[in-house]
Amino acid sequence: xxxxxxxxxxxxxxxxxxxxxxxxxxxxxxxxxxxxxxxxxxxxxxxxxxxxxxxxxxxxxxxxxxxxxxxxxxxxxxxxxxxxxxxxxxxxxxxxxxxxxxxxxxxxxxxxxxxxxxxxxxxxxxxxxxxxxxxxxxxxxxxxxxxxxxxxxxxxxxxxxxxxxxxxxxxxxxxxxxxxxxxxxxxxxxxxxxxxxxxxxxxxxxxxxxxxxxxxxxxxxxxxxxxxxxxxxxxxxxxxxxxxxxxxxxxxxxxxxxxxxxxxxxxxxxxxxxxxxxxxxxxxxxxxxxxxxxxxxxxxxxxxxxxxxxxxxxxxxxxxxxxxxxxxxx
Amino acid sequence: xxxxxxxxxxxxxxxxxxxxxxxxxxxxxxxxxxxxxxxxxxxxxxxxxxxxxxxxxxxxxxxxxxxxxxxxxxxxxxxxxxxxxxxxxxxxxxxxxxxxxxxxxxxxxxxxxxxxxxxxxxxxxxxxxxxxxxxxxxxxxxxxxxxxxxxxxxxxxxxxxxxxxxxxxxxxxxxxxxxxxxxxxxxxxxxxxxxxxxxxxxxxxxxxxxxxxxxxxxxxxxxxxxxxxxxxxxxxxxxxxxxxxxxxxxxxxxxxxxxxxxxxxxxxxxxxxxxxxxxxxxxxxxxxxxxxxxxxxxxxxxxxxxxxxxxxxxxxxxxxxxxxxxxxxxxxxxxxxxxxxxxxxxxxxxxxxxxxxxxxxxxxxxxx
Ligand code: SF4
Ligand code: SF4
Numbered sequence: 001x002x003x004x005x006x007x008x009x010x011x012x013x014x015x016x017x018x019x020x021x022x023x024x025x026x027x028x029x030x031x032x033x034x035x036x037x038x039x040x041x042x043x044x045x046x047x048x049x050x051x052x053x054x055x056x057x058x059x060x061x062x063x064x065x066x067x068x069x070x071x072x073x074x075x076x077x078x079x080x081x082x083x084x085x086x087x088x089x090x091x092x093x094x095x096x097x098x099x100x101x102x103x104x105x106x107x108x109x110x111x112x113x114x115x116x117x118x119x120x121x122x123x124x125x126x127x128x129x130x131x132x133x134x135x136x137x138x139x140x141x142x143x144x145x146x147x148x149x150x151x152x153x154x155x156x157x158x159x160x161x162x163x164x165x166x167x168x169x170x171x172x173x174x175x176x177x178x179x180x181x182x183x184x185x186x187x188x189x190x191x192x193x194x195x196x197x198x199x200x201x202x203x204x205x206x207x208x209x210x211x212x213x214x215x216x217x218x219x220x221x222x223x224x225x226x227x228x229x230x231x232x233x234x235x236x237x238x239x240x241x242x243x244x245x246x247x248x249x250x251x252x253x254x255x256x257x258x259x260x261x262x263x264x265x266x267x268x269x270x271x272x273x274x275x276x277x278x279x280x281x282x283x284x285x286x287x288x289x290x291x292x293x294x295x296x297x298x299x300x301x302x303x304x305x306x307x308x309x310x311x312x313x314x315x316x317x318x319x320x321x322x323x324x325x326x327x328x329x330x
Numbered sequence: 331x332x333x334x335x336x337x338x339x340x341x342x343x344x345x346x347x348x349x350x351x352x353x354x355x356x357x358x359x360x361x362x363x364x365x366x367x368x369x370x371x372x373x374x375x376x377x378x379x380x381x382x383x384x385x386x387x388x389x390x391x392x393x394x395x396x397x398x399x400x401x402x403x404x405x406x407x408x409x410x411x412x413x414x415x416x417x418x419x420x421x422x423x424x425x426x427x428x429x430x431x432x433x434x435x436x437x438x439x440x441x442x443x444x445x446x447x448x449x450x451x452x453x454x455x456x457x458x459x460x461x462x463x464x465x466x467x468x469x470x471x472x473x474x475x476x477x478x479x480x481x482x483x484x485x486x487x488x489x490x491x492x493x494x495x496x497x498x499x500x501x502x503x504x505x506x507x508x509x510x511x512x513x514x515x516x517x518x519x520x521x522x523x524x525x526x527x528x529x530x531x532x533x534x535x536x537x538x539x540x541x542x543x544x545x546x547x548x549x550x551x552x553x554x555x556x557x558x559x560x561x562x563x564x565x566x567x568x569x570x571x572x573x574x575x576x577x578x579x580x581x582x583x584x585x586x587x588x589x590x591x592x593x594x595x596x597x598x599x600x601x602x603x604x605x606x607x608x609x610x611x612x613x614x615x616x617x618x619x620x621x622x623x624x625x626x627x628x629x630x631x632x633x634x635x636x637x638x639x640x641x642x643x644x645x646x647x648x649x650x651x652x653x654x655x656x657x658x659x660x661x662x663x664x665x666x667x668x669x670x671x672x673x674x675x676x677x678x679x680x681x682x683x684x685x686x687x688x689x690x691x692x693x694x695x696x697x698x
Contacts, residue, residue, distance in 0.1 A: 049639060049642060049643040051634065051639045051642065051660070052639060052643075077601065077602055079602065085407075086435075086439075086440070087406045087435075087439040087440065089406050089407060089408075089439075091407060091408045092408070093408070093636065094408055094409060094605045094606040094607070094609060094636045094637050094640060095636055095639075095640060097408065097602045097605045097606070097640075098600060098602060098605050098609070098640035098643075098644075100601065101599070101600050101601055101602075101640075101643075101644060102640060102643050102644075105643060105644055105646075105647055106643060115601070117601075117602070240416075241416050241419065242404075242412075242413060242416050244413065245406070245407025245408050245409075245410075245412065245413065246407070246408065274377075275377050275634050276377065277377070277379065277409075277410055277634060277635075277636045278410065279377070280375040280376070280377035280378045280379075280382075280410070281375070281378070281410060281413055281416075281417050283375060284375040284417060284420070284421070285416075285417065285420060288420050288421075288424055
């Protein structure tokens with residue numbers, strides 16, 4: 001039995017249930033890095049090229065935490081997960097494309113890296129092929145791999161279903177794997193807000209100044225783009241001159257546009273990574289679109305290594321005050 | 331229609347000709363200046379890359395001058411460049427400029443759209459298909475001729491005995507090309523321009539350092555964005571070879587095209603290509619320049635340019651394996667000419683020392 005390390009960041013929040021199930025079905029032990037801490041962040045900042053964005057640095061930090069504890073680091077090269085976009089060429093931010101190379105070259109003393117290429121736009125069975133490659137690496141026979149794959153698909157489907165019931169990923173993961181219980185819902189939320197952004201920015205509590213907990217405390221009901229079905233989101237592509245090239249960015253943009261059209265949404269918060277290339281486009285686009293959608297209030301919060309809880313709190317509280325004022329006035 | 335387009339090096343001469351000879355009025359984009367940059371910085375998102383900001387400024391400048399349409403290129407990603415036009419249009423609309431950005435997406439991606447847009451340009455200008463095709467052909471010849479004289483200028487400059495002479499003659503040659511109106515005239519102007527350059531008084535006893543220039547296309551192609559780095563290096567006595575010319579793809583005689591698929595060359599270091607922009611190229615090109623005996627490489631990258639950052643993180647390994655020093659210059663709105671000059675001088679110093687050391691070792695080997 002080998003130990004497989006999965007960093008708790010980047011695509012973790014969307015694919016973890018699949019891969020955890022897959023590896024465990026193949027009798028491997030899955031070890032996840034701990035939720036982000038100051039140490040992980042500092043390690044990441046030290047290990048990564050200094051021009052990288054915070055999420056990429058953070059990834060290095062999570063890898064560093066796992067490095068001495070596992071036999072493999074699972075760091076797939078995410079190229080595409082669907083055929084989408086104006087030319088059917090949707091992909092991931094270039095930093096994802098070069099991620100395994102960056103990690104390998106920047107860090108010493110790494111265990112073996114599982115860097116399979118995930119390019120699902122190639123065809124329907126592509127994910128299974130990816131699984132064969134990974135399983136093969138672990139010396140597993142094809143039948144077993146296929147079984148594990150099917151089981152993983154099933155769990156992933158359940159995961160998506162939980163998300164569509166307005167659950168956050170960590171909560172859903174808890175329910176799937178640790179018999180967690182569903183948190184009780186806010187009985188009468190004061191405000192309803194859509195929090196938009198890359199999963200690794202909005203669900204990483206440490207890096208974004210605990211914004212989700214803050215909103216919860218303020219009795220705000222939070223929606224994220226990951227609670228929407230692909231169908232609902234993709235409908236929004238029609239409202240854009242051109243789709244983004246990157247999977248996560250398209251999800252953020254489509255999700256935001258969707259929520260801008262919902263009457264019950266009081267405002268949009270976009271959590272963006274400081275100095276993120278794609279977000280320089282996404283953020284301005286959403287800002288302009290929110291103006292065009294009847295001036296729906298829009299707050300953009302950029303996270304970086306110095307994002308403190310206090311700074312975020314002040315800005316979010318001011319935003320909420322404004323929303324309440326707006327509501328009471330009308 | 332009053333048409334404009336992005337300013338990229340000297341290509342504007344040819345594009346101006348194209349617009350004017352297809353029945354339109356050309357609003358010639360000014361060379362990017364500090365005002366261009368200021369305008370761009372004011373209206374572009376803070377973390378947009380520098381090419382986006384300069385283009386934003388350029389578009390606002392041509393809008394002031396009355397441009398109605400801006401022709402530009404699209405792209406299929408994975409980098410931001412292919413979405414520039416979308417954002418530029420959003421921002422131009424917000425500012426109520428009334429300018430329309432028409433982007434040509436790569437014909438391989440969307441041939442229909444490409445043809446539709448071409449036809450629109452042709453019809454609004456009132457040209458027949460034949461005339462239009464002819465105009466495009468002449469434009470292409472012009473671009474090739476412009477590249478040709480520019481390339482030669484960078485070869486000759488390090489040998490010039492009167493500082494600045496090569497550059498002056500390059501301007502002359504470009505002026506002649508600007509005035510040429512058909513294929514024959516372009517050919518003549520080019521020959522004459524090349525001759526002008528060859529006649530620069532030169533000192534061939536020099537053995538100039540050779541530096542390859544790589545990086546992101548806009549900052550490599552637009553001298554105003556890179557502080558005229560090739561001229562600067564040339565006047566320090568360095569011969570430069572640039573990895574990108576607009577006409578590179580059709581050339582057989584350039585180093586970067588000599589060795590087939592650049593992504594294959596980069597493969598041992600980067601498992602995935604392309605990664606957007608010129609990231610993968612930068613790695614491959616560094617290797618090619620090393621193999622061709624260059625003394626060093628300068629990587630030009632817009633600040634926070636994702637593909638070039640990926641490349642930069644990998645290049646140290648290439649440097650180690652091939653023994654070729656690489657200087658990365660990140661360019662943003664704060665980059666000043668003096669700063670670039672100082673860093674280049676230090677780099678050139680380093681390369682000269684390395685050469686001396688190498689030469690000494692060579693002699694020692696001979697003696698033994
Ligand atoms: S999308 Fe932005 S935040 Fe994410 S990896 Fe790319 S640059 Fe970093
Ligand atoms: S290649 Fe670099 S400069 Fe060009 S769009 Fe991409 S990030 Fe910006």
